[in-house]
Amino acid sequence: MRVAVMTAPGEVRVEDRAEPVIAEPTDAIVRLSATCICGSDLWPYRGIEALRKPRPMGHEYAGIVEEVGSAVTTVRPGQFVVGSFFASDNTCEICRAGYQTHCVNRQPAAPDGAQAERVRITLADGTLVPLPEVPPDDLVPSFLAASDVLGTGWFGAVAAEAGPGKTVAVVGDGAVGLLGVLAARELGAERIIAMSRHADRQKLADEFGATDIVTERGDEGVARIKDLTGGLGAHSVIEAVGTQESMLQAIRSTRAGGHVGFVGVAHEVTLPGMELFFSGVHLHGGPAPVRRFLPDLLDRIVSGRIDPGRVFDLELPLDEAAEGYRAMDERRAIKVLLRP
Amino acid sequence: MRVAVMTAPGEVRVEDRAEPVIAEPTDAIVRLSATCICGSDLWPYRGIEALRKPRPMGHEYAGIVEEVGSAVTTVRPGQFVVGSFFASDNTCEICRAGYQTHCVNRQPAAPDGAQAERVRITLADGTLVPLPEVPPDDLVPSFLAASDVLGTGWFGAVAAEAGPGKTVAVVGDGAVGLLGVLAARELGAERIIAMSRHADRQKLADEFGATDIVTERGDEGVARIKDLTGGLGAHSVIEAVGTQESMLQAIRSTRAGGHVGFVGVAHEVTLPGMELFFSGVHLHGGPAPVRRFLPDLLDRIVSGRIDPGRVFDLELPLDEAAEGYRAMDERRAIKVLLRP
Numbered sequence: 001m002r003v004a005v006m007t008a009p010g011e012v013r014v015e016d017r018a019e020p021v022i023a024e025p026t027d028a029i030v031r032l033s034a035t036c037i038c039g040s041d042l043w044p045y046r047g048i049e050a051l052r053k054p055r056p057m058g059h060e061y062a063g064i065v066e067e068v069g070s071a072v073t074t075v076r077p078g079q080f081v082v083g084s085f086f087a088s089d090n091t092c093e094i095c096r097a098g099y100q101t102h103c104v105n106r107q108p109a110a111p112d113g114a115q116a117e118r119v120r121i122t123l124a125d126g127t128l129v130p131l132p133e134v135p136p137d138d139l140v141p142s143f144l145a146a147s148d149v150l151g152t153g154w155f156g157a158v159a160a161e162a163g164p165g166k167t168v169a170v171v172g173d174g175a176v177g178l179l180g181v182l183a184a185r186e187l188g189a190e191r192i193i194a195m196s197r198h199a200d201r202q203k204l205a206d207e208f209g210a211t212d213i214v215t216e217r218g219d220e221g222v223a224r225i226k227d228l229t230g231g232l233g234a235h236s237v238i239e240a241v242g243t244q245e246s247m248l249q250a251i252r253s254t255r256a257g258g259h260v261g262f263v264g265v266a267h268e269v270t271l272p273g274m275e276l277f278f279s280g281v282h283l284h285g286g287p288a289p290v291r292r293f294l295p296d297l298l299d300r301i302v303s304g305r306i307d308p309g310r311v312f313d314l315e316l317p318l319d320e321a322a323e324g325y326r327a328m329d330e331r332r333a334i335k336v337l338l339r340p
Numbered sequence: 341m342r343v344a345v346m347t348a349p350g351e352v353r354v355e356d357r358a359e360p361v362i363a364e365p366t367d368a369i370v371r372l373s374a375t376c377i378c379g380s381d382l383w384p385y386r387g388i389e390a391l392r393k394p395r396p397m398g399h400e401y402a403g404i405v406e407e408v409g410s411a412v413t414t415v416r417p418g419q420f421v422v423g424s425f426f427a428s429d430n431t432c433e434i435c436r437a438g439y440q441t442h443c444v445n446r447q448p449a450a451p452d453g454a455q456a457e458r459v460r461i462t463l464a465d466g467t468l469v470p471l472p473e474v475p476p477d478d479l480v481p482s483f484l485a486a487s488d489v490l491g492t493g494w495f496g497a498v499a500a501e502a503g504p505g506k507t508v509a510v511v512g513d514g515a516v517g518l519l520g521v522l523a524a525r526e527l528g529a530e531r532i533i534a535m536s537r538h539a540d541r542q543k544l545a546d547e548f549g550a551t552d553i554v555t556e557r558g559d560e561g562v563a564r565i566k567d568l569t570g571g572l573g574a575h576s577v578i579e580a581v582g583t584q585e586s587m588l589q590a591i592r593s594t595r596a597g598g599h600v601g602f603v604g605v606a607h608e609v610t611l612p613g614m615e616l617f618f619s620g621v622h623l624h625g626g627p628a629p630v631r632r633f634l635p636d637l638l639d640r641i642v643s644g645r646i647d648p649g650r651v652f653d654l655e656l657p658l659d660e661a662a663e664g665y666r667a668m669d670e671r672r673a674i675k676v677l678l679r680p
Contacts, residue, residue: 093572094596102596102620104571231444232433247613256434256442256626266613273587273609276623277602280442283616283623286596 002340004115004321007054009047010329012322017056020112020120025071028124030081032063033137034144035115036312037324037336039174040265045325048267056113057321059085060147061121062140065130072124079130082143082298083121084151084290085109090126100126100291115321117340129294135302141309141337142301145179149335150297150308151290152263153179153240157187158293159261159284160236164188169214169225171250172240173201175311175335176263178208180238182306185209189236193228195221195249201334204310218245225253233258239285242266248275256280263288312337342680344455344661347394349387350669352662357396360452360460365411368464370421372403373477374484375455376652377664377676379514380605385665388607396453397661399425400487401461402480405470412464419470422483422638423461424491424630425449430466440466440631455661457680469634475642481649481677482641485519489675490637490648491630492603493519493580497527498633499601499624500576504528509554509565511590512580513541515651515675516603518548520578522646525549529576533568535561535589541674544650558585565593573598579625582606588615596620603628652677 003017020029035058043049062082065075075081088095088103095103109127110119121127135143142150153176162168162184170180173196184192185208193212194205202213214224225234233255239246242264250260251271262285276283300306314333316324324336343357360369375398383389402422405415415421428435428443435443449467450459461467475483482490493516502508502524510520513536524532525548533552534545542553554564565574573595579586582604590600591611602625616623640646654673656664664676 093570097597099597099620230433242613244613257437257439262617266617269613269616271611271613271616273582273584273606273611276609276611277606277626280439280626281624284621286617286620 001117002318003113004057004318005054006044006051006057009045009051012057012325014319014321020118022067022069023120024122025069026123026125027069028065028072028075028121028128029067030061030063030119030121031066032061032114032117032119032340033140034062035338035340036060036144037115037328037338038148039176042329043265043267045329056116058113058115059108059110060144061110061114061119062144062147064134066118068124074125075128075130080134081128081130082146082294083109083128084294085148086287087121087123087127088291089123090291095126098289098292100289101287115318115338117318127291129298131298139301141312142307143298144337145308145311146294146297146301148290149175149311150179151293152176152288154183154293154297155288156180156238156240156261156263156285157183159259160238161259162187162189162236165190166235167191167193167229168236168238169193169195169234169253170238170240171195171246172264173198173205174240177238177240178204178311178334179308180240181205181210182208182308186300186306193225193234218249221249222252229255235259236261238263240264242269244269247271251276251279251281254279254281258282259284261285311335315339341457342658343453344397344658345394346384346391346397349385349391352397352665354659354661360458362407362409363460364462365409366463366465367409368405368412368415368461368468369407370401370403370459370461371406372401372454372457372459372680373480374402375678375680376400376484377668377678378488379516382669383605383607385669396456398453398455399448399450400484401450401454401459402484402487404474406458408464414465415468415470420474421468421470422486422634423449423468424634425488426627427461427463427467428631429463430631435466438629438632440629441627455658455678457658467631469638471638479641481652482647483638484677485648485651486634486637486641488630489515489651490519491633492516492628494523494633494637495628496520496578496580496601496603496625497523499599500578501599502527502529502576505530506575507531507533507569508576508578509533509535509574509593510578510580511535511586512604513538513545514580517578517580518544518651518674519648520580521545521550522548522648526640526646533565533574558589561589562592569595575599576601578603580604582609584609587611591616591619591621594621598622599624601625651675655679
């Protein structure tokens, strides 16, 4: 079958590889209805994250179960499933507390890559959430979004304690940040400030529920947020980039006692202790426990309440994955959906 | 009147200075029943925090109001009062949210020093909490503790979300850490692990409610906490030191989804972003909004439910402040009470 493989920074090829097979009794094989490229895939693409050997790419998936291992009891062939990028047993104490990405048995859900025609999913019972019926094609992008980018933006909003009466600011206008805007709206935030300087992303932020757009960044961006919040800063700030500048921008845009939800992978961040101490903010984030939110998110998609698939503004055949990476790297596309 | 003044690192003198006078209509003058030396006073004493000119010391106070400014309406001469080290208006949006140490009108409560016979307190209405009657002398140390060290330990426990069913670990066996143990017990924690290698402090931790003592620190300390918590880490960790080692020890001792409450002034701390990201902990702390907790804390002291004054294991006349600093610097005393 066809799989997208990163062979070196800036280089992605779609290769023929062996069909996935059940390796553990807890595995499932899923035929992908759609897959996609993640912002985090750009870290090794840009050489910021080490790539020691060719890597089959992709960790976002939605599709039809074809086969399950002998120990799998909660999903069966023929079901349409969505799962998180980290596999979890969903039974340990950490999972039960809602932190499935930190499950004591955590492992990559798609160790052989999900930018492919088929994918082997580990710990299928704990990881996959089946839909009651196979959804219509036009909903597939939204279900695919739930696998990571929606769940990550949602976690950012939950970690930032977005909710009624709150002013929420969102640092980062990538797909995660935009879906953070949507999540903040769904959680009932009163005011949602999207920080973006790109017209196409501003437009989507508007549609997802942003009430204000701030184009400044860094210190000027912080000053604008203060201006808009009576000098105090936002109650809740979602950090969806993962750089030193964006993290400090998020902390400095938050009022004392407020909450920063950080979901951008903090690759090049070191936080100064004294500044954090005197900021008085709450800080919470990390790899999103998407599994916690999936049942709720899938319900909202099925009911038509949310349409997170709109973040996919470029759709390509899987064989053109390389062009998808280029488009995201050059910011020509917000997020690229690949059709196997 | 007599005031303790730090003239250089390692040098404290008790000098004669002018009696304090009402400088602003919102001021009050308080005759101190007792005052004390704070762990944070040791930062300039040890030369870690800059001391540009001689500094009248002290920010913890309890005593009898002697005079109030014309704008003061909620306290009157003759009342016994306790207040926080930061003055706050207690009416702004930040104060109403419980973050009085970040009040938009925040200022030092005792700008001319509180290791003295009398102290000028700023923003008296928002800062001071009067007792219904003057308490007996034997309760004065506990009320004095409420001014900072109890309120700070309490905030550490609240920020760490100590509560029923929780295992709480406390990093730091100074007065704040020990009162963090007491706070965790009062908040209903199931298990409280005090990290201490000093027999006298272990004993007090026991009396305040510790269920376990861990003597290891650093990586070994983290390993012991993991051993005691089924490999997962504590639900709640109070960080009451403020060094890089203690902060990392606190984060690493906390399970994913758990809470770190950090109240040690983070002088020499830089947090690695990737470690924080993948830890999955909640981080909250900073200068404790003691004013939020004072009414409740004073009630608990009046009723005899808690006895936080026990952290004072050395009592000296104000004139012997220099010996008090030496005793705390050399860790011969946990916390020193000074009698004016």
